[in-house]
Amino acid sequence: MAEPNKTKGTLTIYDVAHHAGVSIASVSRVLNGQGSPRAETRERVMRAVRELSFVPDGAARALSNGLKEVVAVVFRRGGENEFQDEDESLLFMDVINRGVEVAAQRQGFDVLISSVGITDDNVAARIALIAGKVDGLILHDRLLSAVAIARLAGIVPVVTLAGSPTPSSMNVRCDNETGMRALVRHLVIDHGYRSVAYLSGTADSPDNQARARVFEAEATGSGAQVQVGPSWQGNYNAAGGASVITSLLDAGAELPRAIVCANDQTALGVMHALARRGIKVPDEVAVTGFDDVPVARHLHPPLTTVRQPIQELGATAFEVLYARISAAGGAPEVVLPVELIVRQSCGCAGGATLPRRPASIAGHEI
Amino acid sequence: MAEPNKTKGTLTIYDVAHHAGVSIASVSRVLNGQGSPRAETRERVMRAVRELSFVPDGAARALSNGLKEVVAVVFRRGGENEFQDEDESLLFMDVINRGVEVAAQRQGFDVLISSVGITDDNVAARIALIAGKVDGLILHDRLLSAVAIARLAGIVPVVTLAGSPTPSSMNVRCDNETGMRALVRHLVIDHGYRSVAYLSGTADSPDNQARARVFEAEATGSGAQVQVGPSWQGNYNAAGGASVITSLLDAGAELPRAIVCANDQTALGVMHALARRGIKVPDEVAVTGFDDVPVARHLHPPLTTVRQPIQELGATAFEVLYARISAAGGAPEVVLPVELIVRQSCGCAGGATLPRRPASIAGHEI
DNA sequence: CTGAAAGCGCTTACAG
DNA sequence: CTGAAAGCGCTTACAG
Numbered sequence: 001m002a003e004p005n006k007t008k009g010t011l012t013i014y015d016v017a018h019h020a021g022v023s024i025a026s027v028s029r030v031l032n033g034q035g036s037p038r039a040e041t042r043e044r045v046m047r048a049v050r051e052l053s054f055v056p057d058g059a060a061r062a063l064s065n066g067l068k069e070v071v072a073v074v075f076r077r078g079g080e081n082e083f084q085d086e087d088e089s090l091l092f093m094d095v096i097n098r099g100v101e102v103a104a105q106r107q108g109f110d111v112l113i114s115s116v117g118i119t120d121d122n123v124a125a126r127i128a129l130i131a132g133k134v135d136g137l138i139l140h141d142r143l144l145s146a147v148a149i150a151r152l153a154g155i156v157p158v159v160t161l162a163g164s165p166t167p168s169s170m171n172v173r174c175d176n177e178t179g180m181r182a183l184v185r186h187l188v189i190d191h192g193y194r195s196v197a198y199l200s201g202t203a204d205s206p207d208n209q210a211r212a213r214v215f216e217a218e219a220t221g222s223g224a225q226v227q228v229g230p231s232w233q234g235n236y237n238a239a240g241g242a243s244v245i246t247s248l249l250d251a252g253a254e255l256p257r258a259i260v261c262a263n264d265q266t267a268l269g270v271m272h273a274l275a276r277r278g279i280k281v282p283d284e285v286a287v288t289g290f291d292d293v294p295v296a297r298h299l300h301p302p303l304t305t306v307r308q309p310i311q312e313l314g315a316t317a318f319e320v321l322y323a324r325i326s327a328a329g330g331a332p333e334v335v336l337p338v339e340l341i342v343r344q345s346c347g348c349a350g351g352a353t354l355p356r357r358p359a360s361i362a363g364h365e366i
Numbered sequence: 367m368a369e370p371n372k373t374k375g376t377l378t379i380y381d382v383a384h385h386a387g388v389s390i391a392s393v394s395r396v397l398n399g400q401g402s403p404r405a406e407t408r409e410r411v412m413r414a415v416r417e418l419s420f421v422p423d424g425a426a427r428a429l430s431n432g433l434k435e436v437v438a439v440v441f442r443r444g445g446e447n448e449f450q451d452e453d454e455s456l457l458f459m460d461v462i463n464r465g466v467e468v469a470a471q472r473q474g475f476d477v478l479i480s481s482v483g484i485t486d487d488n489v490a491a492r493i494a495l496i497a498g499k500v501d502g503l504i505l506h507d508r509l510l511s512a513v514a515i516a517r518l519a520g521i522v523p524v525v526t527l528a529g530s531p532t533p534s535s536m537n538v539r540c541d542n543e544t545g546m547r548a549l550v551r552h553l554v555i556d557h558g559y560r561s562v563a564y565l566s567g568t569a570d571s572p573d574n575q576a577r578a579r580v581f582e583a584e585a586t587g588s589g590a591q592v593q594v595g596p597s598w599q600g601n602y603n604a605a606g607g608a609s610v611i612t613s614l615l616d617a618g619a620e621l622p623r624a625i626v627c628a629n630d631q632t633a634l635g636v637m638h639a640l641a642r643r644g645i646k647v648p649d650e651v652a653v654t655g656f657d658d659v660p661v662a663r664h665l666h667p668p669l670t671t672v673r674q675p676i677q678e679l680g681a682t683a684f685e686v687l688y689a690r691i692s693a694a695g696g697a698p699e700v701v702l703p704v705e706l707i708v709r710q711s712c713g714c715a716g717g718a719t720l721p722r723r724p725a726s727i728a729g730h731e732i
Numbered sequence: 733c734t735g736a737a738a739g740c741g742c743t744t745a746c747a748g
Numbered sequence: 749c750t751g752a753a754a755g756c757g758c759t760t761a762c763a764g
Binding site: 010 | 758
Binding site: 055058059061063072102111112128130134154295 | 377421422428438479500520521661664
């Protein structure tokens, strides 16, 4: 009550020490639970902290401790497109980021999020700046070259998402191979579709490359006729999927019996385009997705897709990163299982699988 | 080339200075574009930085500068519910956060995101810790009491979302009043529905309170019969909306002609529940939402709702906060305009407004 | 148990 | 233009 409101300047640990009549070392100790301060000392410090509403400065702590308790996740901000705020980024990345955040929370870490535009220049420099603010980096795919990633990894631990591990960085991804294999078999073997196409995602996406590769191998292997090539090049978003279909139809092309889309967003665009032309899904053309984003079950018909544990992907990324930050640990690569979700867009009725066949492929089937 | 890889320990500005044969002051200057270093000095520093892959430590910079160039956004993590990762949080908050991030980017700021569980204890302490790591705080609604907010605001600038400004904190929100008024008029006057209900959001939500208030005033004022009360209490998520309908139906209640939902998520649940009972929307019961989340246009029928500029809400929050951080500026309160989006769940056909009436109410209509 | 002091890695007046 | 030095607000051995 004697103290005038010293609202000017920031409150420091010195103010607290002064107010409590102890040294700054004691204040620090009780605030951090170090040592065994006398009960009275603790009391006095706590009271001073409370009365002054003191909050320790994070930058000073970090500098002193060598630990910021912050990790960053960097991702690509989608370009603008017809379906505005509905590109893959929004739906998919936000869930990953949420997973990171939840896992970080458990260890008392916070997460810094930063998006980079596709047209931004000097992305590497931007990310380097961010690296200086955190203890570790989680990088979504298609952000940086392997060389640039290696350079960053020399500064802070790095885990990439949907990429490949490098000598200096770790990677977490989903099991595209098993998921795509099960999906194609369902379409070709269970449903007996003889012509299928893969509407691809961004060409340079590692996930897309893996899915395309397995799709082609599996479909051809099963004797189905496969349509691929530049006319089937999408970009992971709804607008891309829609325009592929529109172009094909405008060119008078005959659609395959089933269209396997690189992700759910693409499938959404495809279904829109098909509906616009009066083509029935799944009666005339079956459509499938990949991801199982929340909206997938609300489409008409509900979308058959491969569920990735998206949030868990983020959580795992943090855990691997944390293991490296807090010790030498951290697996260089972890692959998460996926699950075939059979709904109706593939031709199955009422959400039931057509033939009796387990829908789950999480690790055990084949 | 003489230098052995000194991978141990972190690279500091001293290493760079040594490598370049200049003082740390010079290194700092060229790195920050201060003063006018000789061309040769700049060269040597830049080369050393490049060769060593030096990245300045953010904590040290922040401590020295008194600026962290980071703001935090704190929000409530939804509880678990039937519709898993589909609660209001996911859809709505992520878009806000993205808006914050995009605006922050423009000023070279990064954003720290942190969720607090509904059951977490000592939320105030958690947020205080975060406050120590940033230059400013953006708080979603229903996180803290006015007192707690005031205390925080003594430490760093604070802007709340969908709340009310306080002497020490600022607030950004959408114009619920105008939006709800237009919606109710469309239902009661344009469509002529005589009985309407408001399926509310979380009781303590300021947005919900404002919407409920205006709904009741406007509907009663127009002579419609209004259903309200505890049986119409939802919680902003799909499961809440669904269970209200199910309970009502199980109790043999007669549904009103139109159900105005507190938000789109609730409407989604309501439509599911209605469909499950074979009740046709909009023919038997009209349903409307609020927010215009991406999924709204994909529902069947497409959802009539009030569009809030969600991403802009986040961007504005950052801008107001930034004005305060970088100067004394920052409006204490900003209210963003909303827009009535007429689709088909209200009873309009094919997405066209029934009577000729401007759909937009962004500020100019009444 | 507690305090004085050094050190974390930067930036920035202050002198040359 | 450039360097030596102080200072940002903490934490933590090191002595009492």
